[in-house]
Ligand SMILES: [Fe+2]
């Protein structure tokens with residue numbers, strides 16, 4: 054009979070694991086703030102009560118994701134605190150333009166892009182994850198992200214049906230290349246050669262940059278092109294422009310419009 058591995062050895066986590074889970078704690082917390090603020094904007098716009106309730110529920114989900122991620126961070130031996138400024142946990146918008154403009158930008162950037170790619174990303178992360186503390190988080194996040202994705206596309210549909218819809222479609226199409234560019238850069242577009250990862254790190258729910266990049270590229274074909282097409286927006290064209298747009302823009306202007 055093979056002796057059972059000591060519990061401490063099974064749970065041993067690298068610094069990379071701790072760094073990644075702390076980043077997830079922050080990212081989930083930031084998602085809660087973003088969704089809560091967006092939902093206030095939806096209340097101001099008097100959207101349907103169903104959409105408002107869906108937004109509030111998502112904000113609660115994101116707090117739970119952050120809390121669960123923090124448990125995993127502690128289980129991995131992490132001890133650092135969060136380093137987010139209070140001011141960064143709010144959406145900003147130009148006062149001189151209609152609120153619908155900012156709502157459209159946030160919906161496209163955070164939900165139609167971020168929450169949509171999150172579904173296959175978390176599925177891939179969960180496939181290799183065997184450490185119970187990490188697996189529990191990924192199970193919950195993956196279950197919730199499908200609903201978060203659908204919230205975004207339902208909200209975009211509502212926005213584009215408004216009298217302002219044609220102008221909002223132009224804004225969405227205009228912003229899409231920069232949003233794609235930022236997303237691609239943060240998900241491995243420049244590190245596709247990094248295909249390997251320590252098996253222990255994968256067991257803790259990490260994966261190499263090349264897998265992030267491949268998942269993002271699959272999402273273009275499976276989700277973004279067909280879903281944006283039904284709204285009259287050419288996602289393939291935006292994708293083809295995306296890295297050039299990001300490379301040519303001052304960093305402060307890219308994706309910081311909402
Ligand atoms: Fe989340």
Ligand SMILES: [Fe+2]
Nearest residue numbers: 084168198201
């Ligand atoms: Fe989410």
